[in-house]
Amino acid sequence: MGDKISIKNLNFYYGKNQALYDISMKIPEREVMAFVGPSGCGKSTFLRVFNRMNDTIPYARVEGEVKIDGKNIYKTKTDVVALRRKVGMVFQKSNPFPKSIFENVAYGIRINKMHSGKKDLADRVEKALRDAALWDEVSDRLNTSAFGLSGGQQQRLCIARALAVQPEVILMDEPASALDPIATQKIEELVVELKKKYTIVIVTHNMQQAARISDKTAFFMLGKLIEVNPTEKMFTNPDDELTEDYITGRFG
Amino acid sequence: MAGTGTFADRVFRSVLIVLSSTVILIVVSMVAMMVWTSLPTIRMFGLEFLYSGEWQPASNVFGALPFIYGTIVSSLIAILIAVPISLGIAIFLVEQAPKSISSPAAFLVELLAAIPSVVYGLWGIFVLAPFIRNYLGPFFQDYFGWLPLFQGRLTGFGMLTGGIIMAIMVTPIITAVVRDVLEVVPNTQRDAALALGATKWETTLIVLQNASSGIAGAVVLGLGRALGETMAVTMVIGNSPQITASLFEPAYTIASVLAANFGEASDRLYLSALVEMGLVLFLVTFVVNALAKVLVLGVAKGTNAASKA
Numbered sequence: 406m407g408d409k410i411s412i413k414n415l416n417f418y419y420g421k422n423q424a425l426y427d428i429s430m431k432i433p434e435r436e437v438m439a440f441v442g443p444s445g446c447g448k449s450t451f452l453r454v455f456n457r458m459n460d461t462i463p464y465a466r467v468e469g470e471v472k473i474d475g476k477n478i479y480k481t482k483t484d485v486v487a488l489r490r491k492v493g494m495v496f497q498k499s500n501p502f503p504k505s506i507f508e509n510v511a512y513g514i515r516i517n518k519m520h521s522g523k524k525d526l527a528d529r530v531e532k533a534l535r536d537a538a539l540w541d542e543v544s545d546r547l548n549t550s551a552f553g554l555s556g557g558q559q560q561r562l563c564i565a566r567a568l569a570v571q572p573e574v575i576l577m578d579e580p581a582s583a584l585d586p587i588a589t590q591k592i593e594e595l596v597v598e599l600k601k602k603y604t605i606v607i608v609t610h611n612m613q614q615a616a617r618i619s620d621k622t623a624f625f626m627l628g629k630l631i632e633v634n635p636t637e638k639m640f641t642n643p644d645d646e647l648t649e650d651y652i653t654g655r656f657g
Numbered sequence: 658m659a660g661t662g663t664f665a666d667r668v669f670r671s672v673l674i675v676l677s678s679t680v681i682l683i684v685v686s687m688v689a690m691m692v693w694t695s696l697p698t699i700r701m702f703g704l705e706f707l708y709s710g711e712w713q714p715a716s717n718v719f720g721a722l723p724f725i726y727g728t729i730v731s732s733l734i735a736i737l738i739a740v741p742i743s744l745g746i747a748i749f750l751v752e753q754a755p756k757s758i759s760s761p762a763a764f765l766v767e768l769l770a771a772i773p774s775v776v777y778g779l780w781g782i783f784v785l786a787p788f789i790r791n792y793l794g795p796f797f798q799d800y801f802g803w804l805p806l807f808q809g810r811l812t813g814f815g816m817l818t819g820g821i822i823m824a825i826m827v828t829p830i831i832t833a834v835v836r837d838v839l840e841v842v843p844n845t846q847r848d849a850a851l852a853l854g855a856t857k858w859e860t861t862l863i864v865l866q867n868a869s870s871g872i873a874g875a876v877v878l879g880l881g882r883a884l885g886e887t888m889a890v891t892m893v894i895g896n897s898p899q900i901t902a903s904l905f906e907p908a909y910t911i912a913s914v915l916a917a918n919f920g921e922a923s924d925r926l927y928l929s930a931l932v933e934m935g936l937v938l939f940l941v942t943f944v945v946n947a948l949a950k951v952l953v954l955g956v957a958k959g960t961n962a963a964s965k966a
Contacts, residue, residue: 490854502863504866517854570853
C-alpha cells in the first residue's frame with residue numbers, strides 16, 4: 406500500500422525550545438501506526454503536526470515538510486479547515502460537547518455542510534455511530550445528553566463524531582488511557598476495524614496496546630525518532646538498543 | 658472538626674461564628690427596620706401601592722408604579738446595551754487577543770468599575786445628555802419619529818440617558834464575570850471543535866454554549882446592579898414620576914426617588930412610602946442576585962462535570 410503521510414526533516418519549536426529534531430518517516434495508508442516513547446518525548450506534539458493543531462499555540466514553529474497525499478500541508482495557502490476535516494482527531498480525555506448524542510455526531514456534518522436534508526443528516530449520524538460500534542447502545546436515546554454516557558461510550562462517541570466528517574486519517578492521542586480494561590478493549594477492537602478504511606496514527610503509553618493493534622511502531626525519545634519498524638520486529642528484534650531498553654521496561 | 662481541639666480552638670471558633678453572624682444580623686435588621694417603618698403605607702394601601710400610578714405626597718397619595726416602571730425599563734435598556742458589548746469584549750479577551758493585550762485590556766475594563774458613580778453622573782450631565790439632546794434624539798425623531806418610543810420633548814435627561822449611563826456602569830461587571838466563565842471552559846472543548854474543521858467563530862459558539870448558564874448569571878448580576886444603581890441615574894434620568902412610552906421623556910427610579918426625597922420626607926406616611934419602595938427594591942435585587950449566583954455556580958459545576966467525564 407502507498408504512503409498516506411510523508412515527513413521530511415521536520416523540526417518543531419515552542420519558542421526557543423526545540424521539541425522535535427529532524428524527523429523523517431512515512432506513514433502507510435490504511436494501517437495503524439503507533440507512536441511510543443517516554444513522557445515528554447514529543448510524540449503528541451508530532452501527532453498534532455498532522456492536523457496543524459499546534460497552530461493554536463503561540464510561538465510554535467514548524468520547519469521541514471509534511472506531505473499528506475503528496476501535498477505539503479504547511480504551505481501558506483493550505484486550507485486548515487479542510488485539512489482538519491480530512492485528518493480527524495480523538496483526544497486523550499473524551500470531550501463531547503454539551504449537546505445531545507445526536508447533535509455531537511451531527512456537529513461536524515453541520516459545520517462542514519455535508520448533508521442534504523434532515524434524512525441524510527440522520528443517516529450520516531447513524532452510520533458514524535455504527536462505525537464507532539456505539540449505535541446499539543445509544544440508538545434509543547439519541548436525544549439525551551452525551552454526558553449521560555459512560556467514559557468508554559463517550560470516547561467512542563468522540564470517535565463517531567470524528568468519523569462523521571469522513572476523514573481519511575484519524576489521529577488518536579492516548580485514546581484509552583483514561584478508560585478501564587473493558588472499555589479499552591472495545592476501543593482497541595474498534596481501531597483494528599477502522600484501519601480497513603482509515604489511516605490511523607495512535608499515540609500510546611501502553612506497550613502491549615501498541616503490540617496488539619499497530620502494524621508499525623515508531624519509538625521517540627527526547628524529540629528524536631529513534632526507530633520505526635513493523636511492530637512485530639520492533640517488539641522482538643529492534644534495531645536500536647534504546648528501543649529494546651524501553652520496551653523491555655529498563656527505563657521510562 | 659467541630660467541637661474538638663483545645664480550649665483556645667473553641668474560643669477561636671466562637672469568635673469566628675460571632676463575626677460571621679454579624680452579616681446575617683445586619684440583613685435581618687435591615688429587613689425588620691424597613692418592614693416596621695413602612696407599616697403605615699402597607700396597612701393603608703396594601704398591594705395597591707405596587708400598581709397605583711398616583712404619586713402625590715402633598716395629598717398623601719402614594720403609588721409606586723411609576724418608580725417601579727422607571728427602574729425596570731431603565732435597567733432593561735442598560736442590559737440590552739451592555740450585554741452585547743460585554744460579550745464582545747469578553748470573547749475578544751479570552752478567545753482572540755494575545756496575552757500581551759488581553760491582560761492590560763481586562764485591567765482597564767475592571768478599572769471602569771472603580772470610577773465613582775457620581776463621576777459617571779457628571780459625565781452624563783455634561784457629555785451624554787447634550788449628545789442625546791442635540792444629535793441622537795433628533796436623529797431618531799427624524800427617522801423613527803412615528804414610533805411612540807422616540808416621541809416627546811428632547812431635554813437630554815430621561816429614560817434613555819439613564820439607561821445608557823447604567824449600561825456603561827454594568828459593562829465592566831458583566832464583562833469580568835463572562836470572562837471568568839469563558840476561561841473555565843476546558844480547552845479540550847475548543848480542541849474538539851477545531852479538530853472537526855470548525856472556524857474560530859464556530860469554536861467560539863461551542864465555548865459560549867459551554868458557558869451559557871454562567872453568561873446568563875452574568876447578565877442577571879448586571880441587572881441586579883442596574884436595578885440598584887442610584888447616584889448617576891438620579892443625575893440624568895430627569896426625576897419625574899410618569900409612565901410614558903417615550904425613551905426621551907424624564908422618568909424616575911426607586912433608588913433615585915429615595916435618594917432625592919428622603920431628606921424632605923418629614924411626614925410619617927411619606928417616609929413610610931419611601932421605605933416601602935426601598936423594601937421592594939431590596940427584595941427584587943436580592944432575588945435577582947441570588948439567581949445570578951446560582952447560575953454562575955452552575956456553570957463552574959457543569960464544566961467540571963464535562964471535563965471529568
